[in-house]
Amino acid sequence: MVEVFKEVELVKEVPVEVVREVEVVVVATPTQIPMPLPSPTLGPTETPTPTATPSPTPEPPSTPAELVGRVQDSIVRVEARTGGFVFFQSSGSGFIFAVEGTTAFVATNHHVIDGKSSVEVQLKNSETYDAVVLGWDAERDVAVLSICCSSDFIALQWGETSPSEGESVIAVGYPDSDAENVIATIGEVRAPDDLSTEHDFIPHSAPLNPGNSGGPLFSMPGAEVVGINTARNTETLAFYAVPFQAIEEQVEEWRAQLIIAPTATPTFTPTPSPTPTFASAPSLTPAITFSRVKVNGVVYTVHSIIDPAPLRRGLSTGERAVAVDVSLEAVENNIDYDYAQFSVQDSDGYIHDPDFINRGVEPDLSRGTLAIGQRVRGWVNFNVAEHAKLTAVQVETGYGSPRVVIAYLARD
Template identity: 30%
Template structure:
């Protein structure tokens, strides 16, 4: 059969959000020490650079000289699985990476290397290596590669917690098979959640590990131009210190149009260190649910609270026998601080928890009925699903708590939203959960706890397996917008 070659910029779109990676397709068939990554003690990775940025804009030149030798071009051969209405196919992809150790460890994005059958890395000095995939984490869009080389140039880690809005930054990448490129901009916002990691239109993420209730988005937003092929590159301050790994762009065309997003380096340190040690990520789980960032204000208003007055994270559910339950936290508590750090959003909270491993003890300051209190919680190990309750509730009781009934998607709707899975909300019950948080009829439920929902029966299985545990629903609203809802079926 004759092969037809199609060249395109592969940018996964969620409304206007795009993953900045190029792909050329061809049709066809335990406890963790703080002295690991990014410290100047015993780490096998890099030592921490001075975090205070150089004031003069002219020092962009010096920062560029420090960073560009350590940003590489990544080219992959990919095998893309069959999806709804599409046959399996193969092709080529490209992105960027950042050398973080002199002996050949390279950080990049998960979406750059997922489904890769072969990975090739080219350095700015034109040396080329075949890379080994050490591990990848779809929940943070990070991956770690290794090449067989020594005495490589490296990027030193900064401190993303110290990054300030308005600070000058440089985005360094290896896009479109060009040489290393550098663009400049300022930090526009921190702790941004854009709903791109746990999304139903990511056709390549078919593993059960993808998404789920451990997906973490806490991006640094910048107006530095990050174009397709820059994914996995470096975001640095004007002292050349790494503060983020470039991941996504906001665009309607697949090219930069004003907003770019990077994974904060303080989160990346933990993820990359785990991937190096274990090949996977060990996550400490607190066991609480809270409103999704996009629906948080509306949810708080439904509870009679002024969102502007809620300084912290409103707990909507506590997992039975989880770390939070054992620490005495209850539904309705507002977590205001973690290890003494004031929390301004649930996105910040998710990032800070994600930096910890099972067995880590965290100190939580919280508000209950107007009174402040402090407790300590020992984080638990991530499990594939919440424990099943000993006495099984009836499905009708679960539906009553959720406040909705569901039906299958028509082929027209599947094609309209390019979906491989999902069910539609046909009925909303008065005073039910869906009504309280404002989920209207016509909403599409695509994933529950990271697993695709193909029919109403899948919802039954998901609810029953997660009874008295935490639920995360990825939904598409009738207007096509994406939203994630977190809640608990029991206490």
């Protein structure tokens, strides 16, 4: 049986090798004393210009303990929650793989954040940040988050190639059995099995425990991230990681959804529109007018609408699914945003709120915090009456605030 890390029995962790101190003995080299020579008369000499000494490249760590000491500030604990009448929580690991300015990009497993309404990321120094979910692949079990803002974020380096069978690897993360400390386990790449072949996983023997989900798998030596730990087989005690090469393009695509402004406070220039413009779309899809609106220092953009959207779970008889592609950009101040802010209105005046349980088109918008100059984009999914004619997309800019129209819809 193959499982992701939920409530299962723990595999005993492999202890991390301790770095021992080695006494260094310096042996003096005997020198010859030259015979004195007559001192010649010297003319004026030019003082040579000193040349800069290049900084030596640090040697890769030689032991697991040394590796943990170097990378622990980049390993994070991910906490995901769903509120409401029933409270659900899941936790896992992750790691910072890129830093841009004061924003860090974090890789983790999709099953850690799946279906959760809020996600937090905690660093080794106990600093906690609200995370923005930028994208995920449920089949690969990979997700990318962003957190802001700190000048102390440190990114790990991806490996350019996958490790070969027999090569040493180290799995690092925050297991539930010791959620306060970064723990490393040691193993090697195993021969391919049916599961690793089917899903293009890296099979290895470094034990994984619940809570290790989303943590990095390192090459040893080299200390490069070669994969994201995701699953284990409790019968064969085989463990699996998603190789970076399999998700590289997706990761960069998700990362690009968050735009970091080069200046502290960008300016907003409205696009002149003397006549309404319509997005090209199939006949069943509404055209969009006035799709870029600035409200209270936030620019809301409706990029496209899928109507009807593909069928999904939770859709009742007499309903159709609708998906709206929106983005928010903080141009004047930091903002909190939420999937629940958005709604659609039909020609009968009914307001339709998002479907919080059975979300369809992905990645959805989720919730989070944006600093000035940041933008996030995602889909908001709705269930509406089968024959309802949608007329507007609206946003509630604050609790109890009136709804503001950010796009008018017109059907063919």
